Amino acid sequence: MRVGLAGYAGSGKTTLFRWLTGVAPDTSAARGQMGIARLRDDRLTWLAQLAHSRQTTPATLEFFDVPGLVGDDPKDNARRLALLREADALLMVLAAFREDPVAEYRRLTAELTLADIEILNNRIHRLEALARKGRSSAEREADERERNLLQRLRHTLEQEPTWPITLVPEEEKQVRAFQLFALKPRLVLLNTEQSWPEERIPPPLASLRPSPLAVPVQLEWEVSQLPEEERETFAQEFGLQSLGRDEVLRRIFYGLGQIVFFTMNEQECRAWPIRAGSSVLQAAGTIHTDFAAGFIRAEVIPFSALQRAGSMKEAKAHGLVRLEGKTYTVQDGDVIYILANR
Ligand SMILES: Nc1nc2c(ncn2[C@@H]2O[C@H](COP(=O)(O)OP(=O)(O)OP(=O)(O)O)[C@@H](O)[C@H]2O)c(=O)[nH]1
Ligand SMILES: [Mg+2]
Known part of the structure; x- marks a missing residue:
């Protein structure tokens, strides 16, 4: 912005x-x-360590x-x-x-x-x-x-x-x-x-x-x-x-x-700025237009829940990672993984 x-x-x-x-x-x-x-966002630092990301990109x-x-x-x-x-x-x-x-x-x-x-x-x-x-x-x-x-x-x-x-x-x-x-x-x-x-x-x-x-x-x-x-x-x-x-x-x-949402993998951990009230479909479009076009669903977990669980594996085991459709309203701190047809 x-x-x-x-x-x-x-x-x-x-x-x-x-x-x-x-x-x-x-x-x-x-x-x-x-x-x-x-x-600066301490949450991003924490996530980058979790994912062993080579690169960290703040909002x-x-x-x-x-x-x-x-x-x-x-x-x-x-x-x-x-x-x-x-x-x-x-x-x-x-x-x-x-x-x-x-x-x-x-x-x-x-x-x-x-x-x-x-x-x-x-x-x-x-x-x-x-x-x-x-x-x-x-x-x-x-x-x-x-x-x-x-x-x-x-x-x-x-x-x-x-x-x-x-x-x-x-x-x-x-x-x-x-x-x-x-x-x-x-x-x-x-x-x-x-x-x-x-x-x-x-x-x-x-x-x-x-x-x-x-x-x-x-x-x-x-x-x-x-x-x-x-x-x-x-x-x-x-x-x-x-x-x-x-x-x-x-x-x-x-x-x-x-607000920000996060994406993470070994390559990059990133905080994305987006307007409060945006849908997860808009979030997908922010990352890549292909993600919006081929959007299937999004895996979403709030940062605080992930931090408490300690790892993505634990979070999934406890059912903390939700599957959301395209109308879901993104919340500040959501960690998001987009499932899309490419
Ligand atoms: N006392 C005091 N002076 C200030 C403060 N902030 C800025 N100034 C002074 O005001 C003058 C102008 O500051 P700038 O930051 O250039 O102001 P600006 O809004 O960019 O001005 P323009 O570019 O002309 O629109 C400078 O000489 C500063 O030292 C402040 O908090 N207190
Ligand atoms: Mg000036």
Whole structure:
């Protein structure tokens, strides 16, 4: 999943990007920059040992760092926002070290919403113009249906909805090309001066779901640059109660609605990211399109059950490995073996 960093200029997006991905920022990247972070997962290490896998492949998150919005240049802001549309999900980075995060959140949300409404308006006007031209009745019907959907969406956006807005799959398909922010999962990260206890996150933000994170990004970055043996002393001196990079990544990953399932054999043990709620058929397709096409069944065991059993052989002997059909909903931590015709 590609996570876009949304926020105002100087809110700490690039500092966060560098801390999470280890990629050195390219300040000339006016079109944005991509970096990959690997998700540490002790379960994967355990499985790789069990299967004597030669290779271990963790799940990853892609981060997309773009120039932030500026207060006084609406034209370039439109360009900057357009870059963000390529992202699958949004991490809203608020500069809580210098501003009231509630006000900043409201402002940023409003900008994202207005940008979506503008796209909807343009398309609605276009459809209205088409309606005045000679269209076949089939075309007219399709246009009419699309226009109703877009008008309904616009109305929803004007009512301060809860994010993201969900559509039925057919509607989602119809508006996919617009890459609306409103349909992307979003998570708020407050970039704080110092470590904040969770209770300090102000109420209107604290009640958001997924729950916002408070991270002193600059401090975290500085500590991560010190030699290992100095980190603890420095952290204590600055009162840094660090969640740690791995935990922050984990919360972003799960907060934005992803889960992992595992596959393992002697060749490779791998954690696959997938959207929560996906079917095992979609999981099969993630591994290989052939697996989805030739899907017969899946052998599934939750990681915790396998760990308790100690080996696949024991797990099978105790009937812990289930056979599931293609509609089974994958759970986080499922160890899956796909049976397929190839
Ligand atoms: N005091 C303080 N300063 C910070 C923090 N995070 C970032 N900064 C400072 O804010 C400035 C901008 O940080 P960046 O990470 O480049 O901000 P950005 O969001 O990438 O900004 P744009 O790329 O212009 O959108 C830098 O000088 C940082 O040192 C923080 O947590 N506390
Ligand atoms: Mg930047």
